[in-house]
Amino acid sequence: MTLKFIVTFQQGNNLPQLSKDHNIFRTNRQLTTVICRITMKTTIVTLFCLMLINFNSEVYGCKCDPSHKNAFCRADFVSRGIVQRKRTFASGAIEYEVDVKDNFKIKVKNVMKLRSNTNSCGVSLLTGSEYLISGEERSSPFLTFYKTNACFWIQNWKDIAMTTQIALSTRKFANC
Known part of the structure; x- marks a missing residue:
């Protein structure tokens, strides 16, 4: 049993x-x-x-100083331009083709290849919109490209105060 x-x-x-x-x-x-x-x-x-x-x-994931002046001073380039194209890569990188209208720091090419990520510090720009874009210049003997993220100054141009637009245009925005 x-x-x-x-x-x-x-x-x-x-x-x-x-x-x-x-x-x-x-x-x-x-x-x-x-x-x-x-x-x-x-x-x-x-x-x-x-x-x-x-x-x-x-x-x-992304801690930045929110001051536009600090972002301006930290950036290699600060430009105004219209986003013409957006390409997304399998790696998560995004490349924007930007038609540059004005440069406020170093001179960049008339058509700039701008890269960003899709992570928490990445930026999302709309095709056809005009932006103030700042970031870092990366170059090698064969290629120059530009990088940006949320820690730099990225703002729709029409949302920037007229006094700030004038200060940028007359190179009197920041004394870095």
């Missing part, structure tokens, strides 16, 4: 007890219910932790 021991839960007690039970159907149903509850709790805790990790990376 063999005895079968099945894990059951006694009413009012959350700890499993080993007991000899002849009503296997009822016991299996209880066990299945307990396993489902444990699985749901584990899933909820796991999802909560993943959301918390994602939230923290978004919040702390």
